[in-house]
Amino acid sequence: MHNPFISVVINNYNYADYVGAAIESVLAQTCGDVECIVVDDGSTDESRAVIGRYDGIKPVFKTNGGQLSAVRAGFEQALGEIVIFLDSDDSLYPKACSEIAAAWRPGLSLLQFGLDKKDNAGKPLGTYPNGPFIKSDHIGFLLRYGYIPSSPMSGNAFSRNYLAELFAMPAPDERMAADGYLIYCAPVFGEVAALERALGCYRVHGGNTSPSAxxxxxxxxxxxxxxxxxxxxxxxxxxxxxxxxxxxxxxxxxxxxxxxxxxxxxxxxxxxxxxxxxxxxxxxxxxxxxxxxxxxxxxxxxxxxxxxxxxxxxxxxxxxxxxxxxxxxxxxxxxx
Structure with a gap:
């Protein structure tokens, strides 16, 4: 049975306090067919020193260009047929990639999964997504509402083929946030499936750039x-x-x-x-x-x-x- 290779791309900007934990969560995956790429988007804190402490990763150091430019730079280095873009203040649970690989099937452009929300002390704050994933007719939902229910960026695994097609198109703005763009376009290029359980942790802190902050x-x-x-x-x-x-x-x-x-x-x-x-x-x-x-x-x-x-x-x-x-x-x- 084919075991798909997975690329986890960590995109980081001035999160020296968190990026190490994100890297360690990828290196701790029980699935062996995983690579870790860390893109630093021109950080001015100690992020690059933290990243430099780790072996077994592919570091990409670039000038600041925004989140979309960072995930594109990471994708250019990725070898996997499945790509996860992990925000540097989030983390994956050890069996996350194993479960994603087991659930993957041909024709998918996106596999969604849940994230546990926790504060810096590890206190549970709920889960993402806020509502249930939808099971079918993702295109119909998208055409009606202009979105599909989802976790933030770290709770999504994308097909390499889908990303290659999307990134071949001119980007609306390299500095824009990438999560909605990548997630909501996915049903247009293939099927969408979901795992109804949390495979990682979304860290809630004062520096988050999510709408809730x-x-x-x-x-x-x-x-x-x-x-x-x-x-x-x-x-x-x-x-x-x-x-x-x-x-x-x-x-x-x-x-x-x-x-x-x-x-x-x-x-x-x-x-x-x-x-x-x-x-x-x-x-x-x-x-x-x-x-x-x-x-x-x-x-x-x-x-x-x-x-x-x-x-x-x-x-x-x-x-x-x-x-x-x-x-x-x-x-x-x-x-x-």
Whole structure:
């Protein structure tokens, strides 16, 4: 029986405190057919010294270019027919690659799996994804909602063939976050399957760049612009592959439209999305909070009330919902 070779690509930027644990988790895999590639994207802390302590890895040191550029650089060095992009503050459990190899089958572009959320002390904080993986009709779900339920980047194993096709296309922005782009495009190129158990750990800490850690106008806008860019590419990819996508803007999620309202109501003069009408954003946010899957009823009601308040409150009150900061250039927000 063929045992697929797996490449684990760790992408790192200024996470010297965590990257060692990520590397050790890959080196500890019980499956022998695994390689560890560590891409440092121009860190200015002690990351490169930490990476240099380990034998049995492929280090890639590059100038800072953003997460998408880092995963592309790692992929260029990867030999595996399965590729996992592990964020440097996360880790894999010892049998993760063995279970992924056992579940892999021809025709897959993506195999999803769960992640346990833990803080720096190892305290459990729940699991990813927030809702169940879907079992079938991933394309139908994607065409309707502009996403598929998933774990963050570290909870996904990709087909080499799929990645080669995707990376052959022009990237929307090398500095954009890579997870949504890689995960949501996957159903367009092949089948998607899932393992309904956690195979790794997602570390929750103050430096995370996930939406749950976003608290300032700058980071809110950076995440929003990232979402807009990759949904534009998603729509183009769907159309190129023979599907009939919705407008890219309509693929933004409810929290994206809430962000548009926050920026345009509270920081309109500095907002890069002021061309999107507040009325349109309000209607879309309400509709999506009411219809998106896996949002509990009480949370739906709170979010609808919240966006109505944002739309009605004076700008000075809206700004109190976020730290009072002056927005800089959109180019600066897009960089790491």
């Amino acid at each position: 976003i608290v300032s106008p700058q980071t809110l806008q950076r995440q929003l612009l990232n979402d807009i860019k990759f949904r534009e590419r998603l729509a183009q990819t769907l159309e190129r592959r023979g599907f009939a996508p919705d407008r890219p803007l309509n693929y933004l999620g409810p929290y994206d439209f809430r962000t548009i309202l926050l920026l345009n109501r509270g920081y309109r003069n500095d907002s890069s999305v002021r061309h999107i009408g507040c009325g349109f954003a309000l209607v879309q946010a309400i509709r999506k909070f009411l219809t998106y899957p896996d949002i509990p009823l009480a949370k739906r009601v709170r979010n609808v009330a919240g966006v109505l308040a944002i739309a009605a409150l004076p700008p000075a009150f809206v700004r109190r919902l976020l730290p009072e900061q002056t927005l800089g250039s959109s180019e600066a927000w897009s960089s790491r």
